[in-house]
Amino acid sequence: MPVSKLAHYSIRTMDLEQSCRFYERILGFKRGYRPPFDFPGAWLYKGGDEADFGTVHIIGVDPDNPAGLTAYLGDKALPATGTGTVDHIAFLATGVEDMWKTLQAEGVAWRDRTVPSLGLHQVFIEDPSGVTIELNFPAEEVTGLAEAHPAFDRASINAGE
Incomplete structure (x- = not known):
């Protein structure tokens, strides 16, 4: 089964609204449907086609209530900044x-x-x-x-x- 296209990429952030504003104001993404996960976040779309599951998933990290995020995506430390092992x-x-x-x-x-x-x-x-x-x-x-x-x-x- 070959890979056909990129579905999305996810970014963990301590400041959900600042990250969303950047992708909306600078790159022209729009917020759209996101399932009711038990942690803060936003799905951003380009072109309004929600059938593609959103291109950018912003994951809000709440240090006072990490249980929902940990249960869904695992317990990962948030790097101070940068892309980790993904260069760009x-x-x-x-x-x-x-x-x-x-x-x-x-x-x-x-x-x-x-x-x-x-x-x-x-x-x-x-x-x-x-x-x-x-x-x-x-x-x-x-x-x-x-x-x-x-x-x-x-x-x-x-x-x-």
Whole structure:
């Protein structure tokens, strides 16, 4: 039985609302149906298709009442920050200029990299829990910006670097 696609990824956090706001405001996810588990959390969807079970599952860690989470997912220590053994999560995206503006307006640091052989321009950010997210845009979007704006200066756009 081959794997057909990613169903979701889950992030444990001490601040459920801060993490949800990040995925909603920065990446455009929307909260949707989540089963009534016995621990705090939210399921976030892209495109509103709840048939796909949500792409991002935010798991709220309540240190005063860990029983529900422990019973369902096991007793795992919450790392201070970062992605643990998973290095990063990547999404395909469009609209790099709008993303830069959003990141700048929200005060989110980022770094850019173009991979010409793949035709990709990558923007790397971190969510509030320190999970690295890679956004892959068509490289021609950056080329198009440079052509449309001769004074285009990536350093001035990329204030988050």
